[in-house]
Amino acid sequence: MARPVLKLRAETLRLLAPVDEAESLVDALKVRKPWAERALVEDYTAPVERLITRVLGPSSDLDDLVQEVFIRALARVDQLRDEGVGRWLGAFAVNVAREALRKKRRWRWLVSVAPEDAAESRGHGAAPDVMAAMRSLYRLLDRMEPDDRVVFTLRAIEGLELLEVAALADMSLSTVKRRFKRAESWLFAHAARDVLLSDWVRAS
């Protein structure tokens, strides 16, 4: 059986370990082969980080959230099917990000003045106006309902198709369409009134 997305370093590891040549990453993960777990973490950390960052924006908790995704994935590896490791992990990533959003909303009444998030200003080479716009955009997104935000960020920032968003967010296609439309209209209306975002909206 053809093995899905394994890159060079995982391939090298696999060659070093005495494994069945026909063994897939999925099969190897299910029997807890060390090379497969390492390949999973090595090859999928970047896509998981990307999905979480799209939903949450720059976050100083990113390492912890990524770790949580792999913990959940490895704890439920028996549920993994052959449809693709990427989508399977992506669903965990979106769920972890959504929980982080809900947690943040639950506790925001307690933290009246959030300290400046050092992670916010990462993006070393990015132009200051882009960094400022990004901060403003995520400040607006903070006021959006978490499920709407998940749908909007996956579709508009990550650029996924609506069907892919539905699969990752565990929603029906019609729900995704409805949420996206609502989020887009709300964001457009508020961005047009935002001092840092209005130029971006107008420039488009």
Add this chain to the structure above:
Amino acid sequence: MSQALSHLTRSVRAAQDQALHERARPPVEERLARVHAELGRRDVARRRSPLVAVGAGLAVAACVALWWSLRPPTPLTAVAGSQPVALEQWLSSGGAAHEVRFSDGSTVTLAPQSAARLLHLDAEGATVALERGTLHAAVVHRERARWLVAAGPFEVRVTGTTFEASYDPIREQLEVRMFEGSVSVSGACLTSPRALAGSQAATFRCGPELAMPAPAAALPEPPGATPSAPAVSAAAVRAPAAAPTPAERPPGWMELARDGRFKLALAAAEAEGFSALCLREGGDALLELGNVARLAGNPARAAEAYQALRQRFAGSAGASAAAFQLGRLAFDGAGNYDAARRWFAAYLSEQPGGAFAQEALGRTLEAEHRLGLREQATQTAAQYLARHPGGAHAALARSLVGE
């Protein structure tokens, strides 16, 4: 997807991708080990859960009792006369002194013709912004007390003490006079915080016209004060041919800057390699280097140092101060009001309550006015008047909102 938002979301995606690409991660073995350790911990916790449930019930009862005894102290309150003082409320003394009393017994008294705002109050202290004039503070000493007086680009940190602070926003000058206890004064234009205690007094300045004294007669301007010339300081010219002893070594750019000799300091920085310094120096030194170049009249070098600070120490307070200074350079030097407006917006976004926030908002207003952006200028003017009704740009703001 609407075209109106696609430009924004594409740019955000590119910035995030770049940040993620540059991100440092621990080795994969370490990450995997952490995952396994947590999996093991959760497995043990799951097996113990029935016992834990019983224990948890007892623990909850104990926690409730503990919380009740250790519940956080209530935030301080402030009153002026018999009226409570709200956050952001403008406190103006007019012709007579104006006293604000806090619930811990501390008092802040504004001298006549002074203005201040209360920015923050919590159980440990307060933050007061002195906009102009003189403030007399008597802060009661308590465990973990944390008080702050912000005056323009300066901050006076206090734990328990009596002191007086006077701030002149036009000259960017702060005077602190101690009566009891100690304070620490920091600021964007100070290289390090300065402690004052006992009955000490000190004056701090940021304005170039005051901070830059005339060059001493014994140290004439070097012929090579321009960046391209070999920058040999006057002290270096006078140095003996033999290897200089530490005492005879020509002063470095930072020493010269601290003495207010900015042209000599810039020449010394050029001699060391200005661009190399931008890659090597720390955040505070880079801000200082940019200020040196700006005050020595070399905006290109100033911009180079500030840009290096923004890129290398993104997220720091110094990087935000650099954004403000870049706006200032664009505004005052090149007259590029659009660029200036964007830099000030970046600063305000990063440091909405920062030391330069009033100036940044005022200059944003002026830039929008000069660019003929009437609608934005009117909005900014209203915002400015709400925050700084006595500020330097208040007259312009009033004329724009039609007051």
